[in-house]
Amino acid sequence: MCFKVYGIDKYRRVSVALMPLSAPASMEKEHQEIWQLLIRIQHLSGKTGSIAEKLAKDLKAHIEKEEELALPLLGILGDIANGKLKNGVAKKASLLGSKFEKEYPGMLHGHKELRKYLERLKKVGAEEGHLTAVRFTETVEKHSKEEEEVLYPAAILAGRMASKRTRSNG
Numbered sequence: 001m002c003f004k005v006y007g008i009d010k011y012r013r014v015s016v017a018l019m020p021l022s023a024p025a026s027m028e029k030e031h032q033e034i035w036q037l038l039i040r041i042q043h044l045s046g047k048t049g050s051i052a053e054k055l056a057k058d059l060k061a062h063i064e065k066e067e068e069l070a071l072p073l074l075g076i077l078g079d080i081a082n083g084k085l086k087n088g089v090a091k092k093a094s095l096l097g098s099k100f101e102k103e104y105p106g107m108l109h110g111h112k113e114l115r116k117y118l119e120r121l122k123k124v125g126a127e128e129g130h131l132t133a134v135r136f137t138e139t140v141e142k143h144s145k146e147e148e149e150v151l152y153p154a155a156i157l158a159g160r161m162a163s164k165r166t167r168s169n170g
Helices: 025-042 046-069 077-081 087-127 131-168
Strands: 005-008 014-018
Touching: 025 046, 025 131, 046 087, 046 131, 077 131, 087 131
Parallel strands: none
Antiparallel strands: 005 014
């Protein structure tokens, strides 16, 4: 969700009071697609569905943390690359970047924990003939690697660039 709240300072100029950061739409869509597929897998018969239910609990918390911390930082990459990062956005991103850097090791650990569920889901799904579950695990494993190798480091760099921007503008 993107919204702006404007205030008028004592000189009657419009100033931006609040400029929230927003995730790239493509990343939000990918998370939604992963989640929707997992919901379908939870309804599969046998152990596959019950493993998917357990996975869903941990995955939901993990995705929420990503959407709170990492994805909004990815949303400013275009402005950084184009030299159009506004001061208000930079300040917010700087704070968020610091928070994400503290959470980063935990996020990576979360991926390791999720992989255990994914491996079990893949094995049981294959044994029970649920190819949708197998494909789901492969999709999430690929997504997870992309986050670890590209997206999380990019989010950290975005936060650092925003921090540098706030320091240079005093």
